[in-house]
Amino acid sequence: MSAFVFATAQYESGDWDSAPSLAGNVIDTIARYTSLEVAPQGAMVSLSSNDALRYPLLFLTGHLPVRFTAQEGRVLKRYVERGGLLFIDDHNHDIDGAFHKTATEEISRLIGPLQPLPNTHALYSSFFKFEDGPPTTSHELNGWGDNLVHEQLLAVTRNDRIGVLYSNKDYSSEWNFHPDNKRFMGVDPTRFAVNIVVYALTR
Amino acid sequence: MRSRVEWLARVVALLALGAAWWMWQFPQSAARLTDAIADSDRTGSNASVATVAALLRSSGLSAVQLSLQAVPERESRVLLHAARDAGWPVEWNVKDAVTPAATPAAVAARVAAQANSRFLEANAIAVAAIPRVHPSGGTIIHVAAANDVELTLSDSLGWIDSVRVSNRGTYWEIPGNARAFSVRSPTAAASVADVRADTLKRIRLFASTGWESRFILDALESAGWQVDANFAIAPRVNVTAGIPAALDTSRYAAVIALDSSAWSQSASITRFVRSGGGLLLFPGSARGNAFASVRAGGVGTALAGIPGALQTDTPTEGLPLSPVTGLASDAVVMARSEREGAPVTIAARRFGAGRVVQAGFEQTWEWRMLGAEQSVHAHREWWNNMVQRVAFSSPAPVPERWQPLPGDAAPLADLIARIGGPTSEFTAHDGVPSPSVPPRWLFVVAAAALLVEWWSRRLRGAV
Structure with a gap:
C-alpha cells in the first residue's frame, strides 16, 4: 500500500500558494488521529500536467481571480470524471470576492454547477462527527470578507460521490497556523480535514 | 351366495x-x-x-x-x-449413402461410411447455457460444432449473432434475461430453454485504506456488484462499505484479498473457497504463509511499470507487477506480461469446490486515473472480469425428473x-414382429x- 500524499494544486492564474503551512498541519492531523499511512511531505502538482491525476485528492486555494488555462481545464475535467476529488477553499471567505466568483464560474463551466451539500452528508460523519455540517472557522466573522457564517459547503457530485467540494469557510486561513501553535488550541481546527481525507479514501 | x-x-x-x-x-x-x-x-x-x-x-x-x-x-x-x-428394428443412414443396386458391395460400403461420416460431422452440434454471474445477469452459451460451420444464435425475439466456428466450438456472453436460445447451422439446430437466473451474491473486500481499495469499490459498485468492506482508519475506528458479515457462500460470491489485512482472516477465507467461493489474491496478500495452501504460486520480485504503457492498448504493462512465480502443480497460467522473461501476471487454480485467481498487478487505480480515454471503463471491466472468473454460482437445482437423453440441446x-x-x-x-401383449x-x-x-x-x- 502506498502512503497517502496530501497534494496542493498549482494553477497559472491567481495565488495557489497562499496557505503554505496548511499542508503540513493537515498531514500532522492525519498522522495524529488516524492509522493511515501518510507521506510526511505534501506534494504540489500543476493542474496543467497529467501528474495531477496521480493524486485523487487535490487541494486548491487562493485569493485572486481564477481562470484555468485550456490545458488546466482538460486535466481538471478528466480528473473529476475519473474519480478525483478537488477540494477548493475560498481564502477570501467572501461570496462577493473575485476568487469565489471566478472559481465557481470555472467549475460550473468545466465540471457542472455547484450545489449546496446537505449538512447530513456522509462527509460530516466519515471520521469525526460534525452534527451541524461544516465546522465554523474563526475567520468567517473577522470583519474581512463577507462577514457571514457559511452554513453549507457546495459540491458537484458524480455517481453519488463528491467530485468537487467548494468552501467559503476559509479553512485556508484556519488551517494555516504555525505548527507550534496547535498545542495551544482548545479544539483542533484541522479535524475536518481528516473527514475530507477519509471520505476521499473510502467513498 | x-x-x-x-x-x-x-x-x-x-x-x-x-x-x-x-x-x-x-x-x-x-x-x-x-x-x-x-x-x-x-x-x-x-x-x-x-x-x-x-x-x-x-x-x-x-x-x-x-x-x-x-x-x-x-x-x-x-x-x-x-x-x-x-x-421393431429401426435403422437409418444418410441419403447420400444410398448407391445404385449394381454398385459392388465394398464400394457401396465405403460410400456409405463416408456419407455417414460427413453427415455426422456436419450435424454434430450441441449447445449448453449457463447463467452469467454478473450484476446485469445474462447467459453464457457454449456451442460445440465442426470447424468452419456458420452458426447463428437467436432467442425468442430473433437473430442475435452469427459466427464461424473454429477450435470445434464457440461461446457467446449474452446480457439480459432471455431464457431460451437456439443455435442453427445450415443443416442442424440445437436449442436450450429455461436457463435459470442465478441470484447475485455480494463481494467481500479485504484491503487497507488507500486509493486502490477505494477505486476497486468504485469499479465494482458502478458495475452493479454489492461490495462489503471494512477499512481500519484508526484504532477502534473503522469505516464500512456495505454490511460486512461472516464469510459464507450463501452471502458472498467472491473474496478479494488485496493485502496483508486479509491475513488474519485466512482460515475463514480458505474455508470459504473450499466450499465453493471465489478468491482473488494479489501480491500484498499472497506474500507470506497465510494463503500458502490456497494460492496459485509465489510472489516474485517487483517490477516497475513500463513508462507510458498506461496510455497504450496494453495498459496493464504500465502497472507495477510482482509476478506469480513457482506455480502450484495444478495452477494454470492465464496471462503473461510482455516484460522481459514473460513473467506470469495472472494464474488460477481450483481449491476444493472453489476457484482462486492470483494476479501480480499492484496499484491498478493508476490505470484508471492515468490511462487512455476509456480507462475508467477498461479498469471497471477488468475488475468485473476478474470477479466473474472466480465468483461462486449456486449449483443448478436437481430436476424433478432425470433426463437421460440429450434432447434438443444436441439433436x-x-x-x-x-x-x-x-x-x-x-x-x-x-414379416411383422410379434405383436405386443395386452397389459x-x-x-x-x-x-x-x-x-x-x-x-x-x-x-x-x-x-
Missing part, C-alpha cells in the same frame, strides 16, 4: 380375456399419438411405445428404415425411439442415443378370477 361369487368370478375372467382380445384386435387410435409422444418427450420415458407399436402393426411394416438428409425433429426422434422399444446425439448410429447397409426383415394386469385379473371360482367350487365339493 357361493354360486353368485363363482358366477361373478367367471364374468370377471371372461371380461378380462375379452378386454385383452379387444386391445389386441383394436389398438389405440392414431388420434392419441400426439399426446403419447408429447408425454413421452416430457417424461423422458417411452410412454408411447404401445401406441406406436399398434400403429406399426396396423401398417404392416416389418421394420423402420430411414434415409435422412437432416436430423429429425424432436417428435420424429421420439416416435422412432418408441418404435425401437416396441420391438444428433439425441437421435443416436435413442435409436443408435447410422448403418452402412439396411438389414433385410421378414399384464388383465391376465392377473383373469387368472385370479378363475382361481377364486375353482377354489369355491372345490370347497363345496362340486366337480
Whole structure:
C-alpha cells in the first residue's frame, strides 16, 4: 500500500500558494488521529500536467481571480470524471470576492454547477462527527470578507460521490497556523480535514 | 351366495380375456399419438411405445428404415425411439449413402461410411447455457460444432449473432434475461430453454485504506456488484462499505484479498473457497504463509511499470507487477506480461469446490486515473472480469425428473442415443414382429378370477 500524499494544486492564474503551512498541519492531523499511512511531505502538482491525476485528492486555494488555462481545464475535467476529488477553499471567505466568483464560474463551466451539500452528508460523519455540517472557522466573522457564517459547503457530485467540494469557510486561513501553535488550541481546527481525507479514501 | 361369487368370478375372467382380445384386435387410435409422444418427450420415458407399436402393426411394416438428409425433429426422434422399444428394428443412414443396386458391395460400403461420416460431422452440434454471474445477469452459451460451420444464435425475439466456428466450438456472453436460445447451422439446430437466473451474491473486500481499495469499490459498485468492506482508519475506528458479515457462500460470491489485512482472516477465507467461493489474491496478500495452501504460486520480485504503457492498448504493462512465480502443480497460467522473461501476471487454480485467481498487478487505480480515454471503463471491466472468473454460482437445482437423453440441446446425439448410429447397409426383415401383449394386469385379473371360482367350487365339493 502506498502512503497517502496530501497534494496542493498549482494553477497559472491567481495565488495557489497562499496557505503554505496548511499542508503540513493537515498531514500532522492525519498522522495524529488516524492509522493511515501518510507521506510526511505534501506534494504540489500543476493542474496543467497529467501528474495531477496521480493524486485523487487535490487541494486548491487562493485569493485572486481564477481562470484555468485550456490545458488546466482538460486535466481538471478528466480528473473529476475519473474519480478525483478537488477540494477548493475560498481564502477570501467572501461570496462577493473575485476568487469565489471566478472559481465557481470555472467549475460550473468545466465540471457542472455547484450545489449546496446537505449538512447530513456522509462527509460530516466519515471520521469525526460534525452534527451541524461544516465546522465554523474563526475567520468567517473577522470583519474581512463577507462577514457571514457559511452554513453549507457546495459540491458537484458524480455517481453519488463528491467530485468537487467548494468552501467559503476559509479553512485556508484556519488551517494555516504555525505548527507550534496547535498545542495551544482548545479544539483542533484541522479535524475536518481528516473527514475530507477519509471520505476521499473510502467513498 | 357361493354360486353368485363363482358366477361373478367367471364374468370377471371372461371380461378380462375379452378386454385383452379387444386391445389386441383394436389398438389405440392414431388420434392419441400426439399426446403419447408429447408425454413421452416430457417424461423422458417411452410412454408411447404401445401406441406406436399398434400403429406399426396396423401398417404392416416389418421394420423402420430411414434415409435422412437432416436430423429429425424432436417428435420424429421420439416416435422412432418408441418404435425401437416396441420391438421393431429401426435403422437409418444418410441419403447420400444410398448407391445404385449394381454398385459392388465394398464400394457401396465405403460410400456409405463416408456419407455417414460427413453427415455426422456436419450435424454434430450441441449447445449448453449457463447463467452469467454478473450484476446485469445474462447467459453464457457454449456451442460445440465442426470447424468452419456458420452458426447463428437467436432467442425468442430473433437473430442475435452469427459466427464461424473454429477450435470445434464457440461461446457467446449474452446480457439480459432471455431464457431460451437456439443455435442453427445450415443443416442442424440445437436449442436450450429455461436457463435459470442465478441470484447475485455480494463481494467481500479485504484491503487497507488507500486509493486502490477505494477505486476497486468504485469499479465494482458502478458495475452493479454489492461490495462489503471494512477499512481500519484508526484504532477502534473503522469505516464500512456495505454490511460486512461472516464469510459464507450463501452471502458472498467472491473474496478479494488485496493485502496483508486479509491475513488474519485466512482460515475463514480458505474455508470459504473450499466450499465453493471465489478468491482473488494479489501480491500484498499472497506474500507470506497465510494463503500458502490456497494460492496459485509465489510472489516474485517487483517490477516497475513500463513508462507510458498506461496510455497504450496494453495498459496493464504500465502497472507495477510482482509476478506469480513457482506455480502450484495444478495452477494454470492465464496471462503473461510482455516484460522481459514473460513473467506470469495472472494464474488460477481450483481449491476444493472453489476457484482462486492470483494476479501480480499492484496499484491498478493508476490505470484508471492515468490511462487512455476509456480507462475508467477498461479498469471497471477488468475488475468485473476478474470477479466473474472466480465468483461462486449456486449449483443448478436437481430436476424433478432425470433426463437421460440429450434432447434438443444436441439433436444428433439425441437421435443416436435413442435409436443408435447410422448403418452402412439396411438389414433385410421378414414379416411383422410379434405383436405386443395386452397389459399384464388383465391376465392377473383373469387368472385370479378363475382361481377364486375353482377354489369355491372345490370347497363345496362340486366337480
